[in-house]
Amino acid sequence: MALGKYAVDYEQRVNYDRLRRERLDRAKEQLNKSGAGAIITWDEANIRYLTSYYVTTPMRPAEMQCVLLPRNGEPILFGGGTPSETERRMPWLQGRVQPGLPPFKVVAHNEDHIAVQVTVDIIGKLLAEYGLEKEPLAIDGTVCGVILERAFKKRGIEVIHGKPILDAARVIKTHDEIELMRITCQNSESAFAAIAEAIRPGIRECDLVGIGVKALYQEGADHTEDLVCCSGYNTNPYGWSFTDKPLRPGDLVYIDVDGNSYQGYKSCVYRTFCVGKATQEQKELYQECYEMIYGAISVIKEGATNHDVALKWPDSPQYWGFKDWAEVMPYAVGHGLGLTLHDPPGISRYMMAVGLPPTELKVGMVIALETYAGHKGGKHGVRLEEDVLVTKDGYEVLTRWPVKELMECWLPYN
Template sequence: MCAETVPGEVGGGGMNGDRTNGVDLEHLRAGRLARLQGAMHRHGVEACLLFNEPNIRYATGASAMPVWSTTTFVRCALVPAEGMPILFEHPNSMHLFGELEAHVRPMHAWEFTDGVASHAAIFARETAAAMRELGVTDDRLAIDRLGTPGFLALQAAGISIVDSAPMTMEARGVKTPEEIEVLAMGGQVVMEMLRDVESAIRPGVTERELLAVLAATLLAGGGEHLATNTVCSGPNTNPWRAEATARALERGDLVYVDTDSVCLEGYFFCVSRTFLCGDASPTREQREAYRASHDWLEAMKDLVRPGVTCRELAERAPRLPDRYLPQRYECMIHGIGLEEENPSVAYPGDPQPNPDTALEDGMALVIEVYAGEVGARHGVKLGDEIVLTADGPRNLVPYPYCAALLR
């Protein structure tokens, strides 16, 4: 077990009230909108139509039914390069956003109707009218995702569709001071999540029961939902990318947890820790995999500085022992914010998605590693979420490592 590594008090066990009290949420929203509109100006785009939940939230501060909204087209935001956005909201959710500095009006959805094309045409006409209302003179509209009926209807209305990702990813890459403040508060919730799930690890408990602990602490702390169900034990830890099952933990199992949680104000936390179940002594193979992961993660964090490019990070990265490379994690570093973001750093020898992107002060990043031999009964996953500063990385969730696995 790893209990000796847990600080005397990781957190308060849940705080009453809103944990974002003290954060100027109006300034948070205004700062994000300014960054997005600045990126739109740089790309020569007059308007974006955003259906992706994190993009809507980034531009307007509005979130409603976020999990369901990711699979439907029932709400969107029309964002001009200058001025306030128009939020097309689900009619039954409009009352939630009376205080937002955005124009809120009902969304005319085409889904779940018999006359999909005709309803999509109404949506397209309303979108075109709103563009004119906002002073948009270009017929180009940058969009993040859109179902086929909406796409065809906008085309029929004379609107030319381009990709909004170059603008949204550019804007979201560097966090505002208020975003960093909210991330720091969310990090405390995630500390409590890891503390509570580690305290619940014992022989006989199931992976799903541990997942329930993780979710309960997230929700009690003001977070929103889990994005994955990554609590795995014993043979389910190898290969990586399993999710929680009804398997009961056994003494001596490794148990890894990836928080993958949407926390305060929608900010995402992707932090990984691996624990030892019960009072067993770890095997040599378990200790070696844990040590390799630990040493790699600490060495990689030392390399992360403003100004270094993703290509340079890949070239300078510490090397995992060869026996773990066939099942290496898909990347070494990725951006984080309201969802997984740019940039990303792949392993040396793998294609680099953002080779020339230089890290900047204010970026939020996840650095993570998986060590598991092909065919082994166990694997180790470790990962930290950091904010980059001029002095190097600031760990948002400095949860301790497992001392028993480092001996």
């Protein structure tokens, strides 16, 4: 169940000290397994995982913030604003907030650039202080990885790929992470409630996106992606955007509350609505989509694989009127959820077709499953998505907005 969001004295809710401690413990466990002496990450989700520091959207492209985690030490945050102010607000980082590294992504084109050299000097000195200068350094989350690898190599420091280390830490959610994901799914229900109430002829797809985003921020979201909203002819073939198209009576409209973030944790939820009374054809198409998604959910359990889930979906791209799995990969797909919208594991028939090996599902994974029903050349398309937790008894569907039947909105006939 999703508890209240605010700190109270009468109920144990999210324990943020425990959340930070257990996330860091998992990261160190995977770092030790990797053989690296330290990892440095510019990835905003991994920065938050290691320190709870939130990298705001405008700062992400510049790669101005990063975290160094030594195997035998605590995380060091670079670029967290004014260090003294950050440490005042985040006392668990006391003494470990440093000014930002040079913005090498913006200015450097090779490993000999002064911005890269200064970065390597600073990190190299810290590695030496921890006695790790002879051990591999894992690098994650920067588009300048090749440049940095060359620069560190010239200093005698081996570089390895860091993403698998923190992916392995984050894929299994702790108790408090799961509670935060329940809350973010709960927030998506507020968005759908506002959207469903607003659906009527004349309102535009972009209007519904704005209504949904407003509802999410009113619920305390710290970020959200643009919602997907497609109606009428925009629902077939499948697309994921929104336009200024006005809704009309009889339109189907599917909406994805995607990237909705609470305390960093994401939900991704599709629902399909009808503007007014639905036809029998629309109801049957909806039922196809519902059976497709819940057939896949039914096999989720510890020890099953991502391939077991994908095998519950149509066995040929011809189902959607296409010849190649690559063309319909988004039509029936699954992806992990957590501090990013797309975490491991990935699930699709396309992944099986290209020969990717299976991934075993484990207790504590959270997976979004999304399916599409719509016939090539048809007038309508239906999209549904649920967020599912793998439990010791099988699974728990975290998303609660009604899904069993096509929801009809704007019913002046009643």
